[in-house]
Amino acid sequence: MSDVSSVASGTTGAGGGNMIRLTGLASGLDVDALVKKMMAGEQTKLDQAQQTQQTEQWKQEAYQDIIKNIKELQSSFFDSGTSDKNILSQSNFAPFTVSAANGSSTVDTSVATFTPIVGAQTGKYTVSVAQLAKGAGVTNTLAAGDTLATKLTDITGTSEKSFGLILNVGDGNINITLDNTDGKATIGDLVNAINNQSSGYVNAKFSELTGKFTLSSAATGKSSTLTIVNGTSASLSSIIGFSTDTVENKGAGLTTKDVTKDGVTTQFVVTAGDWKITSDSASNYKVNGSAAIQNSQNADVTITVPGGTSVHFTDTPGSETGTQPGKSTNNFTIDGMSYMLSSEGTASVNIGSDTSKVYDKIKSFIDKYNSIVDDIQTKLTEKPNKDYKPLTDAQKSQMTTSQITAWETKAKVGILRNDDNLEIMLNDLSTAFTTSVNNVGLSLGRYSSNNFGIDTSKDYTTPSHIDIVDPEQLKRAIATKGDQISKMFTNISAIPNTIAKDGTVEYDSSLGQYKEDGILTRISKILQKNVGYTNTTFNSAILTSFANKQYDFTLTGTGGKNTLPDQIYEQQLKIKDIKTKMATKQEKYYQQFSKLETVMNQLNAQQSELSSMLGS
Structure with a gap:
């Protein structure tokens, strides 16, 4: 913080320059000391404004x-990107273990990954995958030696300034464009353009090992489609693998041609110089010697659950009685078990019971949650010490670094006392625990007949604190009421x-939505409301915007919203x-003393002249 000497920089001379000020030579007065005393009132105002700014910065x-x-x-409990860090994932409330059925120390996931959730059984699960679900697609083998860095013009033999590809997935067209103004667009650029511009509906890849360029729909199952539509750059046919030469009778009108191989018929549609390729075939085959159509298909899989019951999911005609239609995706959940199919083959696992995994997850969340809400509660209730205010620069100059640190630690106490935003958030978090969840049959509390071992703290100083009052009761509830526990915490x-x-x-x-949401679902939404979504930093959430967003730009005519940056900015303007x-008033005082010096010099000169005359 500044004293009077600092605000006068640039105006140290009577004329306002950067001269060294020489004062009191004629009068014998300590002008600097006198001016400093005369400016004491203004210095106090400056110190107070800077102390207020410091307090607001500490609050921020x-x-x-x-x-x-x-x-x-x-990040630890509500990251939807990974189930291990997403406590809302059903797998975190499934009291099960997964082990290899053959006694191996590791579970082989090359064929399938098994993830038990609430509702799964203990025992042996087996899947036999005869066929994976696939999306519609096209695969073409390029020339030997082609890499991701190979220029498209070297393949197409053209000098086009841009390439266009129009794909139809489902009911909508996707327009892919690739700039080639400099003639340097590569296979890798085309792959990236398709993947980045298709919004996840189409997958493109190129293998440098096999030389295969593949275009496929992201959706799997026999109902998925991928169509190359009129308007696609004809030169790309040499990369994708189809051209107008594929069929006969190309003309200005619409021409269709049925191509039959091994008893399977596929229809090609050609319009003028552009082309469109569709397939209703149930198998793959070569066209023009290099291109192959990958037809969409459902997964053919047999699942055997504990107890020996098997179900065959297939679309094969004439299958045994009791089968169900093939699965349209390789990832699906049935009766509490999630399956992720990876390849053809057979895989088995044993599912065991383990309540400690769920208990530990709940406890780790409550421990972290309590550390945060208890810290906030302390800040809301601690009283500030009026004897400890932010230090002025003058005070700091008389203290050691350790003394300054100790002082400021005490000065920061109580700066968030009774803060409205934080009090509202804590109240909302407490209500999330204490409000019953509809249609679950469990409730918080020590003495409720349907409690599950968790309650709010009995300590009135930490009203938002949550206690596991009976660990064994919670573990029993996890083991015997797993579905209810899962809904109690994670229902959406x-x-x-x-x-x-x-x-x-x-x-x-x-609200009805709130009453049906599980406790942790409520907590997640309340935290999003106050600090934004997981893994976001700059957002308009309540606490984030209040602490970090400046709305007040008075000098440009924009009004503020009294956020902390607004308050700090207001103090900066006030200090300025x-x-x-102060600089104006200080200069005024020095000018007045300068005039006094002038008068004193004149008097001294007259006195000297008079003395000289009398002496002579």
Whole structure:
């Protein structure tokens, strides 16, 4: 913080330059000391404004620390990108272990991955995969030696400035464009263009090992389609593997041609110089010697569950009685078991019981949650010590570094006392635990007949704290009421969001959606409301925007919203104004003393002249 000497920089001379000020030579007065005393009132105003700014900056830092801790909680327990870090994933509430059925120490996942969720059985599961689900596609083998860095013009033999590809997936067209103005577009660029511009509906890849370029629909199953549509650059046919030469009778009109191989018929449609390829074939075959159509197909898989019951999912005609249609995807869940098929073959696992996994997950969340809410509660209730205010620069100059640190630690106490935003958030979090979840049959509390060993703290100083009051009871509930425990924590209501008049989503305990949501689902939404979604930093959430977003730009005519950056900015403007006024007033005082010096010099000169005359 500044004293009067600092605000006068640039105006140290009577003329306002950077001269060294020489004062009091004639009068014998300590002008600097006198001016400093005369400026003491203004210096106090400056110190107070800077202390206020420092307090607001400390408050901002405290907010940012809280936000950081909550974001860490989100990253550890609400990251939807990985089930291990997403406590809302049903697999985290499935009290099961997965082990190899053949006694191996590791589970082979080359054919299938088994993930038990709530509802699975203990015992042996087996899958036999005769055929994976696939999407529709085209595969073409390029010239030997082609790599991802091979230029498209070297393959097509043209000098086109751009390449276009129009694909139809389902009911909509996808337009792919690739700039080739410099003639340097490569196979790798084409692969990236298709994957980046198709919004996940189409997959393109090129293998440098086999030389195969593959284009396929991301969706699998026999109902999935991929169509290369009129308007596609004809030169790309040499890469994708089809051209207008594939069929006869090309003309200005629409021409169709049935191609039959091994008793399987596929229809090609050609319009003018462009082309369109579709297939309703149930098998793959070569066209023009290099291109192959990959027809969509369902997975053919047999599942055997504990107890020996088997179900065959197939589309093969004449299959045995009791079969079901083939699976349209390689990832599916049936009766509490999630299957992810990877290749053809047979795989088996043993499913065992393990309540400790679910218990440990719940406990680890509660421990982290409590550390955050207890810390916030402490900050909301601690009283500030009025004897410890932010230090001025003058005070700091008289102290050691350790003394300054110790002082500021005490000065920061109580800066978040009774903070509205934090109090509302803690109340919302507490309500998320104490409000019953509809249609579950469990409730929080020590004495409820349907409790499951968890309750709010009995300590009135930590009202948001959650206790596992009976660990064994919680473990029993996990083992015997697994479905209820899962719904109690992770249920997601099917009721749509309630939208307020201002366009924001309403979410409170009065809404049907809230009452059906599980406890942790509520917690996740409350945290999103206050600090934004998991793995996001800059957002418009309540705490984040209050701590970090500046709306007030007074100098440009934009009004503020009293966020902490707004408050800090306001103090900066106030400090700037005080310093300007201080500099003006200080210069005024020095000018007055300068005039006094001038008068004193004149008097001294007259006195000297008079003495000289009398002496002579």
